[in-house]
Amino acid sequence: MPRPLRIWFPGAMYHIVARGNRRAAIFHDQVDFQTYLAILEDVRSMMPFVLHSYCLMTNHLHLQLETTHHHIQYIMKEMHSRYAVYLNQRLRTDGHVFQGRYGAKLIETDAYFLEVSRYIHRNPLEAKMVSHLEDYRWSSYASYVNLLPFNPHVDHSKTLSFFREPVEEQYRKFVEKNKKKNEEGQLCVPEQLVLD
Numbered sequence: 001m002p003r004p005l006r007i008w009f010p011g012a013m014y015h016i017v018a019r020g021n022r023r024a025a026i027f028h029d030q031v032d033f034q035t036y037l038a039i040l041e042d043v044r045s046m047m048p049f050v051l052h053s054y055c056l057m058t059n060h061l062h063l064q065l066e067t068t069h070h071h072i073q074y075i076m077k078e079m080h081s082r083y084a085v086y087l088n089q090r091l092r093t094d095g096h097v098f099q100g101r102y103g104a105k106l107i108e109t110d111a112y113f114l115e116v117s118r119y120i121h122r123n124p125l126e127a128k129m130v131s132h133l134e135d136y137r138w139s140s141y142a143s144y145v146n147l148l149p150f151n152p153h154v155d156h157s158k159t160l161s162f163f164r165e166p167v168e169e170q171y172r173k174f175v176e177k178n179k180k181k182n183e184e185g186q187l188c189v190p191e192q193l194v195l196d
Contacts, residue, residue: 008067008071008073010067011068014063014064014107015063016061016062016064017062018061018076018103020097023099025058026060026061032090033056033137033138039079039082039083039086040079041153043075043079047074047075048068049065049067050068050158051140053140053144054120055141057124057127057138062119063120064107064116076104080097080102083097117175121140121175123139124139133176144160144168145168
């Protein structure tokens with residue numbers, strides 16, 4: 001039975017999740033992280049997209065990605081096939097680097113857009129890899145709270161447009177506060193932080 005086609009339209013936004021095959025590491029050291037981001041930029045130069053947030057963990061990754069004129073399947077296929085070739089050559093192995101098909105959840109509301117940003121940026125903390133989110137180098141979080149001068153990979157404008165001044169401090173509070181759930185068990189966006 002063929003897999004269902006991804007929903008796509010110009011401007012579609014996704015929470016992309018990709019895991020290492022058999023939960024194996026996909027990033028072994030700094031060079032691997034840098035190579036993935038370099039491939040991402042090279043692919044973006046051919047098939048433009050907007051990256052709102054990202055977090056590269058040891059055995060999986062998260063991207064909050066907005067397409068423009070190219071289908072998500074072509075963007076991700078190009079990025080991950082190139083990275084798989086690189087990693088197999090570097091490790092002198094062959095076979096699958098990523099576990100099956102990447103996950104791509106369509107982001108259809110502003111509340112979900114913000115929750116994806118928070119979820120992605122909290123990953124290193126939830127995994128107990130750091131005590132302070134800004135200490136994790138392979139995430140866009142530090143650039144959102146102005147602890148890095150510039151991150152060329154992400155566009156902060158849409159995310160920060162939902163927050164009142166000082167936006168960086170309000171975003172930090174939003175990400176780092178304890179998460180609350182509503183009656184249906186869904187994570188809530190705090191209304192006091194979001195502009196009407």
